[in-house]
Amino acid sequence: MSWLAQYNYWVVIVLMMTGFYIVIASGNLVKKLMGLTIFQTSVFILYISMGKVRGGTAPILEPDIDLYSNPLPHVLILTAIVVGIATTALGLALVVRIKESYGTVEEAEIQQKDNDQC
Amino acid sequence: MSVAIAVARTRDLFAATMLTGIYSLLSAGFFVVMDAVDVAFTEAAVGAGISTLLMLTTLKLTGQYESSSRPLQRIALVVISVTAGLLFYGFLDMPIFGDPAAPIHQHVAPRYIQHSAEEVGMPNIVTSVLASYRGYDTFGETVVIFTAGIGVLALLSYVRSREDVSQAALAPMQPHIILRIVSKILIPPILLFALYVQFHGDYGPGGGFQAGVIFAAAIILYAMIFGLDVTLKVVNPAVIQFLAALGVLIYASVGIVSLLSGHAFLDYSVLGHDAVHGQHWGILIVELGVGITVASVMLVIFFNFSSRVDKNQDSHS
Structure with a gap:
């Protein structure tokens, strides 16, 4: 039953696909960004869960502990989270500008307005 | 997981924002369980705090409800089923959760753990x-x-x-x-x-x-x-x-x-x-x-x- 022991990956797949579904199926641009955030977090969970060592502890050195989880994914994801919020903010800023010039954030309506113009 | 699915289902964007906040806090909990205390710290501050706030500010500017039409729903379901299947197939080869012999723990990580005390001293x-x-x-x-x-x-x-x-x-x-x-x-x-x-x-x-x-x-x-x-x-x-x-x-x-x-x-x-x-x-x-x-x-x-x-x-x- 090795596939049950890999349950962390199945959680990641479900989360990732939920985020992906929102990005594809939802026409609202803000909702799409929320989907991207969920997708992003699922990747974070994938990395962190790969760094976990059974019986290990947080990678802060203590004299009487000798088994630590892998610190490398922690570093990568730590910076990725902050970069993620910065890029999400940039995306939201774009959405705000789209709303101001089109009056809507629904993809279908934006497409309609573009088609009307030409 | 169920929180994420609830985000996908609701059409009220305000509720969806609040749910993403909860989802971030929960994933911060996951990170603590998986020994990533620094990451959990960041996720709790960024995901549950700043990110929710920015989403709310944007909603104030763009309106609270999304339209009910979802033309791509069927295609989306097909695409995600195929992708999920491929991912499932790919992940079958991955090492089991918490395995100390996994390849990720063999490369540079042991050096960081064993020598950072004398090389960096923190x-x-x-x-x-x-x-x-x-x-x-x-x-x-x-x-x-x-x-x-x-x-x-x-x-x-x-x-x-x-x-x-x-x-x-x-x-x-x-x-x-x-x-x-x-x-x-x-x-x-x-x-x-x-x-x-x-x-x-x-x-x-x-x-x-x-x-x-x-x-x-x-x-x-x-x-x-x-x-x-x-x-x-x-x-x-x-x-x-x-x-x-x-x-x-x-x-x-x-x-x-x-x-x-x-x-x-x-x-x-x-x-x-x-x-x-x-x-x-x-x-x-x-x-x-x-x-x-x-x-x-x-x-x-x-x-x-x-x-x-x-x-x-x-x-x-």
Whole structure:
């Protein structure tokens, strides 16, 4: 039953696909960004869960502990989270500008307005 | 998981935002369970705090409900089933959860765990790897954050005239006396805690990224309760923009100093009288630069979003 022991990956797949579904199926641009955030977090969970060592502890050195989880994914994801919020903010800023010039954030309506113009 | 699915189903974007906040907090819990305390710290501050706030501000500008038509629903379901199947097939070869013999634990990680104590001299391995072994990456990421700040500034920047400021409306939260008093009590400890996280990152979980976000959160709380205009008097936006650039400059100049003294870029060993001491100084300064940039970029982003809200309200009334 090795596939049950890999349950962390199945959680990641479900989360990732939920985020992906929102990005594809939802026409609202803000909702799409929320989907991207969920997708992003699922990747974070994938990395962190790969760094976990059974019986290990947080990678802060203590004299009487000798088994630590892998610190490398922690570093990568730590910076990725902050970069993620910065890029999400940039995306939201774009959405705000789209709303101001089109009056809507629904993809279908934006497409309609573009088609009307030409 | 069920929270994420609820986000997908609801059409009320306000509810969806709140659910993403809860989802972030839960994933911070996951990270603690999986020993990633630094990451959990960041996710709790960023995901549940700043991110939710920005989403809410955007909703205020774009409207709360999405339209009910979802033309691509069927195709989306097909696409995600195929992708999920492929991922499932790919993940079958992955090592089992928590396996100490997994390939990821064989490459550079043992060196970080075994030698960082004598090479860098810090108990928190995450900080040593972040600021010293992988200083280039972190520098790049700081620059990305700075660039995103510039992008938001370019897209949303709005200079208000003097008259707007003098007619400043009462902040929406002003009448709530409990909120006002409680936040007045809370803000100084939050600022102090941010500084603790900043300078204690070598020994416990924490560092520049988390401290920057927490520091910004305190000022954002102030802005939400007492109004943007009052806050902008206390925290001058021009100073904030300058600080965002200054943080990157501090980080880069550490690298230049080590270059000029004949070592590699961001090799901290020249900064102190011996290598480990130099590492201490280098990490302290670099983390300070990261903290300053992150805090000021978060503030720049928040100020620009909320002054957009004010501007739109002015033009409607």
